[in-house]
Amino acid sequence: MATVLGSFTVNSGLGKNVAAAMCQEVADHELASSISAFNLNYSDAGLFGIVATAPDNKLDDLLWYVMPNMVRLAHGISDEEFARSKVALKTQILSAYDGDIVVGEEMAKQIQTIGRVMPLVEMMERVDALTIDDIKAAANEVINDQDHALAAIGGIHELPDYNWIRRHSYMLRY
DSSP states (O other), X not given: OHHHHOEEEGGGSOTTOOSSHHHHHHHHTTOOSEEEEEEEEOSSOEEEEEEEEOOGGGHHHHHHHHHHHHHHHHHOOOHHHHHHHHHHHHHHHHHTTSSHHHXXXXXXXXXXXXXXXXXXXXXXXXXXXXXHHHHHHHHHHHTXXXXXXOOOOSOXXXXXXXXXXXXXXXXXXX
């Protein structure tokens, strides 16, 4: 889900030419200097979310574009978007094996989360085995019509209140 939503920074050199739909909207409307979806795995739990750095006068607009993109994960994404995110995920996995220190960190993370070091071939097979239905199921469990946690620092006078965010965590479909 994190690779579908993607990441964007103003200084990346890509400008408004990022691949992920959410990041394209953020870049087109200049709503944040950076935004990134993340997924942290633990042995018995996990944390999925979005972190953004934005001016205080654009927080309302930022969430106006972020929430539908998150909810869209539960209702289906395009085949092209899904294929792109699988390639991006494989790239992220392979980049975790670029250097001795990074490999050691990756091995320690795997032992901590799954109790063993997973071979690279197995990781790639697992990515290849992912389906859009897997994304929908995970998004339904943690995003769609669910309570969320929110933390904000700085000028947050335009940040929508929790009830607004909660109301926008589902899609009205008739």
